[in-house]
Amino acid sequence: MNIIVWNCRGALKPNFQSYVRELVRNHNPGIMVVMETRVRRDKAKEITDRLPFDGAIHTETMGFAGGIWLLWNSDRVEVVQLANTEQEIHVEVKVLPTNLSWIFTAVYASPRCVERQVLWGNLSKVAELHNLPWVIAGDFNEPLIDEDKFGGRPVSMARSLLFKECLDKCNMVDMGFNGPKYTWTNRREVSSLIQERIDRFFMNPSWCLLYPDAKISHLTRCHSDHCPVLMETKPRGQMFLTRPFKFQSFWLSDPSFPSVVNQAWRQPRKLRDAIDTFAHQASLWNKNHFGNIFHKKKRIMARLDGVQRVLASEPSASLVSLENHLIKELDVVLEQEKDLWALKSRINWMVLGDRNTSFYHVSAITRRKRNLITAIKNEVGDWLMRRGKLLPISGRVS
Structure with a gap:
C-alpha cells in the first residue's frame, strides 16, 4: 500500500484537484494526507467529495492557515479515527486484505515554535498510550540537522533538539529517501534561496518489521513550494503485460x-x-x-x-x-x-x-x-499479490 503526504499551500488553487488526481493515477495511494489546505472544515467536504477517495477526516484551520485532510479508499484500508487537533490526526489503519493494523499520525506542525512544542508534547503522550506499530508523517516545519537546510539562517540547535527529543520518546526512526534532497523551497533567486527537508515519514521499529522493504520518495515539486512525499510499503517493479487491442x-x-x-x-x-x-x-x-x-x-x-x-x-x-x-x-x-x-x-x-x-x-x-486487479484469490482462499504467483492463475482464467 502507498501513502502520499503533501503540503499543497492552498486547496482552492485552480490546479489542486487535477494534481491530486494525477498523483493518484501515478502512485495509487490507499491513504493521502493534504496539509495547509487553508480551507475551513465546513467547506472542506465540498472539495474532498470531488477527489478520488471515499473517506475523509478534516481538521480546522489555524486562522487563515493550516488545515489537514486525511483521505483514504475504503476498499484498500479501514480507518478508525482516534483523536485530532489542529496540528495532528491520529487514526488506526487496517490494511486490506492482509488485516495488518497500525497507528498512523498525520502532522502539520505550526510555523510558530511555541505551538510546535505543544505538538511535540502531544506526540510524546500518545507514545505512552500504546505499543503498536506506528507511523508519523507530514510537514514538521523543523529541520533536524544542518544537512536538512540550505541557505538562510543556520538550523536552530535548541529547536531541533526539542524535535529530536520528541522523536526519541516516540521511538521513531527515519528510513531515508530517494529523490531531491529538500522538500521545501522559497523559490527565490539563488542569492536568497532557502531549501529545507521538513516533510518526512518516521516509523517505529515494530512498523519497520511489518514492512521491511518500505521505501520513501521525494516526488517532483511542481504545484506548491513543497514536494509530495511518497511511501511505498511494498515497492515492486512494474508488470509489463501485453494488452489486447481496444478500440477507443x-x-x-x-x-x-x-x-x-x-x-x-x-x-x-x-x-x-x-x-x-x-x-x-x-x-x-x-x-x-x-x-x-x-x-x-x-x-x-x-x-x-x-x-x-x-x-x-x-x-x-x-x-x-x-x-x-x-x-x-x-x-x-x-x-x-x-x-x-x-x-x-x-x-x-x-x-x-x-x-x-x-x-x-x-x-x-x-x-x-x-x-485494476491488484490481487487474486486462489482455490484455497488465499489472496495472491506477487507477480510470480499471479501470472499462472491469470493464464488459467484468460
Missing part, C-alpha cells in the same frame, strides 16, 4: 483517423488480416498521435526532477530560471492533457457539461480503478 471511441473525433482506416483496408485481403493490420496501425497511430502528450509530460517532469536535484546541491540563477520555465511548460501540457481526458472519459462533453470540469477526470479514473 474518442479516435472518431480526430480528423486524421479516417486515413488510418483507409490505409488498413486499401488492399484486398482477408477479413482477419485486415482486422490485424488495422489493430496494428491504429495502435501505432494512437501512440504517436495521442501518446506524445503523456511522453512530453514525463520528459518535462524528468527534467524538472533533475533540475531540482542539482538545485539542492549547486544552486544557481540559471537553474532557478530553468525550473520556473519548466513549470510553465508543464502547465501548458497539463491543459492539453485535460482535453485528452475529456475524450477518454467516453462521455459527450457537449451534452454533459463544460469540458474543463473535473467530471471527465473522475469518470476515466473510476473506469481504470474498476478494471
Whole structure:
C-alpha cells in the first residue's frame, strides 16, 4: 500500500484537484494526507467529495492557515479515527486484505515554535498510550540537522533538539529517501534561496518489521513550494503485460483517423488480416498521435526532477530560471492533457457539461480503478499479490 503526504499551500488553487488526481493515477495511494489546505472544515467536504477517495477526516484551520485532510479508499484500508487537533490526526489503519493494523499520525506542525512544542508534547503522550506499530508523517516545519537546510539562517540547535527529543520518546526512526534532497523551497533567486527537508515519514521499529522493504520518495515539486512525499510499503517493479487491442471511441473525433482506416483496408485481403493490420496501425497511430502528450509530460517532469536535484546541491540563477520555465511548460501540457481526458472519459462533453470540469477526470479514473486487479484469490482462499504467483492463475482464467 502507498501513502502520499503533501503540503499543497492552498486547496482552492485552480490546479489542486487535477494534481491530486494525477498523483493518484501515478502512485495509487490507499491513504493521502493534504496539509495547509487553508480551507475551513465546513467547506472542506465540498472539495474532498470531488477527489478520488471515499473517506475523509478534516481538521480546522489555524486562522487563515493550516488545515489537514486525511483521505483514504475504503476498499484498500479501514480507518478508525482516534483523536485530532489542529496540528495532528491520529487514526488506526487496517490494511486490506492482509488485516495488518497500525497507528498512523498525520502532522502539520505550526510555523510558530511555541505551538510546535505543544505538538511535540502531544506526540510524546500518545507514545505512552500504546505499543503498536506506528507511523508519523507530514510537514514538521523543523529541520533536524544542518544537512536538512540550505541557505538562510543556520538550523536552530535548541529547536531541533526539542524535535529530536520528541522523536526519541516516540521511538521513531527515519528510513531515508530517494529523490531531491529538500522538500521545501522559497523559490527565490539563488542569492536568497532557502531549501529545507521538513516533510518526512518516521516509523517505529515494530512498523519497520511489518514492512521491511518500505521505501520513501521525494516526488517532483511542481504545484506548491513543497514536494509530495511518497511511501511505498511494498515497492515492486512494474508488470509489463501485453494488452489486447481496444478500440477507443474518442479516435472518431480526430480528423486524421479516417486515413488510418483507409490505409488498413486499401488492399484486398482477408477479413482477419485486415482486422490485424488495422489493430496494428491504429495502435501505432494512437501512440504517436495521442501518446506524445503523456511522453512530453514525463520528459518535462524528468527534467524538472533533475533540475531540482542539482538545485539542492549547486544552486544557481540559471537553474532557478530553468525550473520556473519548466513549470510553465508543464502547465501548458497539463491543459492539453485535460482535453485528452475529456475524450477518454467516453462521455459527450457537449451534452454533459463544460469540458474543463473535473467530471471527465473522475469518470476515466473510476473506469481504470474498476478494471485494476491488484490481487487474486486462489482455490484455497488465499489472496495472491506477487507477480510470480499471479501470472499462472491469470493464464488459467484468460
